[in-house]
Amino acid sequence: MSQKxxxxxxxxxxxxxxxxxxxxxxxKEGNGPLGHEFDMIVEDPKFxxxxxxxxxxxxxxxxxxxxxxxxxxxxxxxRYIFAGDLLGQLIATTFGIAELGIPLFGLYGACSTMGESxxxxxxxxxxxxxxxxxxxxxxxxxxxxxxxxxPLEYSNQRPYSATWTVTGCGSVIIGKxxxxxxxxxxxxxxxxxxxxxxAMNMGACMAxxxxxxxxxxxxxxxxxxxxxxxxxxxxxxxxxxxxxxxxLKERGIDISDRHYDCGIEIxxxxxxxxHSGGSGxxxxxxxxxxxxxxxxxxxxxxRILFVPTGALMSxxxxxxxxxxxxxxxxxxxxxx
Amino acid sequence: MSQKxxxxxxxxxxxxxxxxxxxxxxxKEGNGPLGHEFDMIVEDPKFxxxxxxxxxxxxxxxxxxxxxxxxxxxxxxxRYIFAGDLLGQLIATTFGIAELGIPLFGLYGACSTMGESxxxxxxxxxxxxxxxxxxxxxxxxxxxxxxxxxPLEYSNQRPYSATWTVTGCGSVIIGKxxxxxxxxxxxxxxxxxxxxxxAMNMGACMAxxxxxxxxxxxxxxxxxxxxxxxxxxxxxxxxxxxxxxxxLKERGIDISDRHYDCGIEIxxxxxxxxHSGGSGxxxxxxxxxxxxxxxxxxxxxxRILFVPTGALMSxxxxxxxxxxxxxxxxxxxxxx
Numbered sequence: 001m002s003q004k005x006x007x008x009x010x011x012x013x014x015x016x017x018x019x020x021x022x023x024x025x026x027x028k029e030g031n032g033p034l035g036h037e038f039d040m041i042v043e044d045p046k047f048x049x050x051x052x053x054x055x056x057x058x059x060x061x062x063x064x065x066x067x068x069x070x071x072x073x074x075x076x077x078x079r080y081i082f083a084g085d086l087l088g089q090l091i092a093t094t095f096g097i098a099e100l101g102i103p104l105f106g107l108y109g110a111c112s113t114m115g116e117s118x119x120x121x122x123x124x125x126x127x128x129x130x131x132x133x134x135x136x137x138x139x140x141x142x143x144x145x146x147x148x149x150x151p152l153e154y155s156n157q158r159p160y161s162a163t164w165t166v167t168g169c170g171s172v173i174i175g176k177x178x179x180x181x182x183x184x185x186x187x188x189x190x191x192x193x194x195x196x197x198x199a200m201n202m203g204a205c206m207a208x209x210x211x212x213x214x215x216x217x218x219x220x221x222x223x224x225x226x227x228x229x230x231x232x233x234x235x236x237x238x239x240x241x242x243x244x245x246x247x248l249k250e251r252g253i254d255i256s257d258r259h260y261d262c263g264i265e266i267x268x269x270x271x272x273x274x275h276s277g278g279s280g281x282x283x284x285x286x287x288x289x290x291x292x293x294x295x296x297x298x299x300x301x302x303r304i305l306f307v308p309t310g311a312l313m314s315x316x317x318x319x320x321x322x323x324x325x326x327x328x329x330x331x332x333x334x335x336x
Numbered sequence: 337m338s339q340k341x342x343x344x345x346x347x348x349x350x351x352x353x354x355x356x357x358x359x360x361x362x363x364k365e366g367n368g369p370l371g372h373e374f375d376m377i378v379e380d381p382k383f384x385x386x387x388x389x390x391x392x393x394x395x396x397x398x399x400x401x402x403x404x405x406x407x408x409x410x411x412x413x414x415r416y417i418f419a420g421d422l423l424g425q426l427i428a429t430t431f432g433i434a435e436l437g438i439p440l441f442g443l444y445g446a447c448s449t450m451g452e453s454x455x456x457x458x459x460x461x462x463x464x465x466x467x468x469x470x471x472x473x474x475x476x477x478x479x480x481x482x483x484x485x486x487p488l489e490y491s492n493q494r495p496y497s498a499t500w501t502v503t504g505c506g507s508v509i510i511g512k513x514x515x516x517x518x519x520x521x522x523x524x525x526x527x528x529x530x531x532x533x534x535a536m537n538m539g540a541c542m543a544x545x546x547x548x549x550x551x552x553x554x555x556x557x558x559x560x561x562x563x564x565x566x567x568x569x570x571x572x573x574x575x576x577x578x579x580x581x582x583x584l585k586e587r588g589i590d591i592s593d594r595h596y597d598c599g600i601e602i603x604x605x606x607x608x609x610x611h612s613g614g615s616g617x618x619x620x621x622x623x624x625x626x627x628x629x630x631x632x633x634x635x636x637x638x639r640i641l642f643v644p645t646g647a648l649m650s651x652x653x654x655x656x657x658x659x660x661x662x663x664x665x666x667x668x669x670x671x672x
Contacts, residue, residue, distance in 0.1 A: 003464065008415070008439045010465050051656055079340070080524060088424030088483075089650035090444045091658070098527035098661055103344045105452060105524065106663075108426045108442040116441060120456065127463035128339065129346050147424075147652070188416060188441065191434035314425035316483070320387055322427070325434055327442075 002126040006220025009187040012126045018118075018172045018333070019132070019179035020071035021289040024063045026141065026167030029278075029286065032267045037290035038168070039066060045142060045167065053091055056140035056167075059282070060085070060096025063169040064136060067289075071132070071173040075100065078173065079130035082117035084108050085138045086165075086281055087147055088314070092138055102134070110310025111206070111235050112189065113137040114170060114285040115329030118306075119186040121174040122331075131175060137308075138169035139280025148199065148315060161201040161239045163263060163279035164272075170285030172293075178336055181296040184303070185332040187217040191312065193325035199318055203240025203263075203276055206309040209326030210236060211247040217305060217330045218253065225255045229301040232292060233328070234284030234308035235263035237276030262287035284308040296335045303334040338462040342556025345523040348462045354454075354508045354669070355468070355515035356407035357625040360399045362477065362503030365614075365622065368603045373626035374504075375402060381478060381503065389427055392476035392503075395618070396421070396432025399505040400472060403625075407468070407509040411436065414509065415466035418453035420444050421474045422501075422617055423483055424650070428474055438470070446646025447542075447571050448525065449473040450506060450621040451665030454642075455522040457510040458667070467511055473644075474505035475616025484535065484651060497537040497575045499599060499615035500608075506621030508629075514672055517632040520639070521668040523553040527648065529661035535654055539576025539599075539612055542645040545662030546572060547583040553641060553666045554589065561591045565637040568628060569664070570620030570644035571599035573612030598623035620644040632671045639670040 005011045023038045030041030040062070047058040060083070068075055081100070084107035085092035093106060109116040117135035124130050142152060144165040150156045174183065192209040210233050218224065225231060236244055241264065245256050262284045263277035288306060295301040313324040341347045359374045366377030376398070383394040396419070404411055417436070420443035421428035429442060445452040453471035460466050478488060480501040486492045510519065528545040546569050554560065561567060572580055577600065581592045598620045599613035624642060631637040649660040 004415070004466060053652055053656060054658075079344070084444065086425070087650065088652060089422070089446065089648065091648070091650045091653040094527060094648040094661055095653065095658060098529050101526050103524035103526050104663065105456065106444040108420070108444045110425065120441065123463065123465060124459065127459065127465075129459060129463075130340060188439035190437050190439050191430060193434050312425065312427070312430040314423065314427045316389055316424060317427040317431065320389060322390075322431060325430055327440065 008216055009185055009220035011185045012122055012183055014126060015176060016122045016126045016183045017175060017177060017179040018181045019175040019177050020067050020173040021180060021293050022063050022067035022070055023170045023286040023289040024059055025286050029166055029168050029266060034266055034291050052140055052142035056092035056138055056143050057096035059169040060092055060138045063171045064097055064100060067171040067173055073132060078102050078132050078134050080105060080124060081134045082107055082121045083136040084113040086144055109327060110312050111279060111281050112308040112310030112327050112329050113281045114288060115308035115331055118331050119188060119329055122183040125174050125176060133174050134171060135174060136171035137281035137285040139165050139282035141165045141167045144280055158275055159200045160275050163202055163235060163237045163276045164274040165280040166266060166278045166283035168282035168286035170289030172289060180293050182334045182336055184334050187213055187220060187330040189213040189328045191325045191327050193323055195323045197323050199313060201239060202279055202311040203237040204243055205311040205324040206326035207236055207240040207243035209328040210244050210307055210309045213307060213328045213330045215251055225253060225258060228303055228305045230258050230260045230304045231255045232260045232304055232306050235279035236261050236309055237263045239276050296333055299335045306331045306333055344552055345521055345556035347521045348458060348519055350462060351512060352458045352462045352519045353511060353513060353515040354517045355511045355513050356403050356509040357516060357629050358399050358403035358406055359506045359622040359625040360395055361622050365502055365504050365602060370602055370627050388476055388479035392428035392474055392479050393432035395505040396428055396474045399507045400433055400436060403507040403509055409468060414438050414468050414470050416441060417470045418443055418457045419472040420449040422480055445663055446648050447615060447617050448644040448646030448663050448665050449617045450624060451644035451667055454667050455524060455665055458519040461510050461512060469510050470507060471510060472507035473617035473621040475501050475618035477501045477503045480616055494611055495536045496611050499538055499571060499573045499612045500610040501616040502602060502614045502619035504618035504622035506625030508625060516629050518670045518672055520670050523549055523556060523666040525549040525664045527661045527663050529659055531659045533659050535649060537575060538615055538647040539573040540579055541647040541660040542662035543572055543576040543579035545664040546580050546643055546645045549643060549664045549666045551587055561589060561594060564639055564641045566594050566596045566640045567591050568596045568640055568642050571615035572597050572645055573599045575612050632669055635671045642667045642669055
C-alpha cells in the first residue's frame with residue numbers, strides 16, 4: 001500500500017521499480033570521467049539535424065527508443081510518458097517523442113524535471129494506473145546557451161560560478177517487475193526564492209530549494225542522513241554544493257560526507273574548463289541512467305536520495321529583473 | 337477502486353470530486369457572453385504590475401488564493417499544486433504560486449494544461465496520495481502575443497482563422513468530499529502532428545489531437561457520444577470546430593449536436609472582433625471554473641467530456657520551420 005508520509009512525501013510500499021535505463025550524451029560528456037558509463041556518445045553536436053533544437057529532440061527520440069529496446073517491452077506496453085526539457089514550450093520533447101504515439105504528460109521543472117517525471121511515473125504505476133511508464137529528460141549545451149545566455153558566436157567570458165549545460169538525455173522505464181532499483185518514496189519540492197538574480201550562478205539559485213527538500217525528506221520519513229549511502233543533487237556545482245552543505249548544517253544536518261553532485265562529477269573541471277560543473281535536465285538524467293543506477297544495481301550503494309535541482313528562470317523574467325527561484329524534487333532509490 | 341481502462345484511460349470508481357472552483361478574467365472576457373459567470377473581472381490588463389508577465393502571475397496568485405478561500409480549507413491542507421501556463425519556462429506559474437509554499441508539479445501541455453492538471457490531480461487524490469490538491473492554468477493576451485506572435489505595438493492584421501488569447505485563470509480544488517462535480521475518468525492524449533505550420537490557425541493544428549482523444553475516450557469506455565450531454569473542447573474556435581466534427585464523422589462518430597467550444601463561447605465575435613474565438617490555457621480553465629461547473633452543480637448537465645486542446649508551438653520551433661503539433665487531454669465530469 002502506498003501512502004502519504006509527513007507534509008510532502010509519499011512512501012511506495014507495494015513495490016515500484018526502475019526496470020530499464022538508457023543514456024545518450026554528447027562528445028564533451030563522453031570525454032568526461034563518466035564517459036564509459038553512458039550507452040552512447042554522439043560526436044556530432046547536431047546529431048545529423050539542421051539545428052541545436054532538433055538535435056536535442058533527436059537525443060530524446062533515440063534515448064526513448066533505446067530504453068524501450070533495453071526493457072524488452074513492446075512500445076504499446078508503455079502506457080504514459082512523463083517528460084520534459086528546458087526549452088520554451090518543451091519543444092525538444094514535442095518533436096522528440098511525438099513519433100512514439102504514446103500518451104504524454106509534459107512536465108516543466110527546469111533541471112529538476114527528471115525528479116518530477118520519476119515521481120509522477122512511480123505514483124502512476126504504484127496506484128495501478130499503468131503497468132509501465134517512461135520518465136525522460138534532456139538538455140543540450142547549444143540550445144540552452146542560445147535560449148538562456150548568449151549566442152555561441154559571441155564567445156562571452158564565463159565567470160567561475162557558471163555551469164556548463166550537459167548535452168544528453170536519460171530515460172527509465174518504471175514498472176512493477178523487479179529490475180535495476182526500487183523506488184521507495186518521493187518528496188515533492190516547493191518553489192524557494194532567495195531573491196538571487198545572477199544567471200551565471202545557478203548553483204546559488206538552486207541550493208536553498210535542494211536544502212528544503214532534503215530537510216523535508218528527512219523529517220517526513222523520520223530519518224537521518226546516514227539512512228542514505230549518498231545524497232545526490234542534480235547540478236548544484238561547486239558553488240551550490242558549498243551553500244547546500246552550509247544551509248543544512250545551520251539546521252543541524254551534516255551531509256558533507258555523503259553528498260554527490262552529478263554536475264561536479266560529469267566533467268573534469270581541470271581538463272574540461274567547465275567551471276562550477278555541469279547543469280541542465282540532461283545532467284542529472286544521464287548520470288542517473290548510467291553511473292548511479294549501476295551502483296544500486298550492483299549493490300555498491302544500498303539506498304540513495306536522488307535530488308535533481310532546477311533554476312526557474314526564463315530569458316523574459318530575467319530581462320524583466322525578476323529573481324531566479326529554485327525547485328528540487330527528491331526520489332528515494334534502493335538496491336533490491 | 338480506480339483502474340486503467342482501454343489503451344489510454346483511467347476510471348475513478350472510488351469518488352474524486354471538484355470541491356471548489358475560482359475564475360478571474362480580464363476586461364474583454366468580462367464583457368463577453370459569459371462575463372457574469374466569473375468570480376472576478378480585472379479592468380487593468382496589467383493588474384497593477386509592471387509588465388504583462390507579472391500581471392499573468394498575479395492572475396494566478398489571486399485565483400489560487402480565491403479557490404483556497406472558497407474551499408474553506410486551510411492552505412496547509414492543499415498537499416500539491418498541479419499548474420502551468422503558456423510562457424517559456426512557466427514563469428507565470430513560478431512567480432504566481434511560489435508565495436503559497438505548496439509543493440508544485442509544473443506542467444506544460446500548451447492550452448491543454450487544465451486537462452493535464454486535473455488528470456494528474458485526480459489520479460493523486462484517488463490513489464490516496466493527497467486529501468486535497470489544486471489544479472490551475474492561466475494565460476494572458478498580451479504576454480502570449482509578444483511571446484508567440486508580434487509585439488502589440490506592431491498592430492498586425494489578424495486573419496479570420498486567428499484566435500484571441502484569453503486573459504484569465506481558472507483553478508479547482510480536487511478532493512474526496514462531495515462537492516461541485518465528480519471526476520469519473522480521464523483519457524490522456526498523444527501528440528498528433530498533421531504537419532500544419534500556420535500559427536494563425538491554431539484550431540486546425542489542434543483539431544486532430546482533439547478528435548484522437550475523443551475517439552479513444554469513447555472506445556476505451558465503450559460508449560457513444562450521447563453518454564455525454566456536452567463534449568467540450570478548449571479553444572478550437574470556429575475553424576477547429578468544423579475540422580473536429582468532420583474528422584470524427586469520418587470515423588462514424590457524430591458529435592455535432594453536443595459539441596461546445598470554450599473559445600467560441602467566451603467572446604461574442606460579432607461584437608468583440610475575436611475572429612475564430614478565444615484561446616489559451618486560461619480560456620478552457622476559466623470557462624470550466626465558472627459556467628461549465630455551474631451547469632453540472634445545478635444538474636442542468638448530467639455528464640460532460642471536458643477536452644482542453646493544446647498547440648505545441650514555440651517561437652523557436654516555428655521560426656525554424658517546424659510544424660505545430662497538437663495535444664488534448666480529456667476529463668469525464670459528472671453531476672453528483
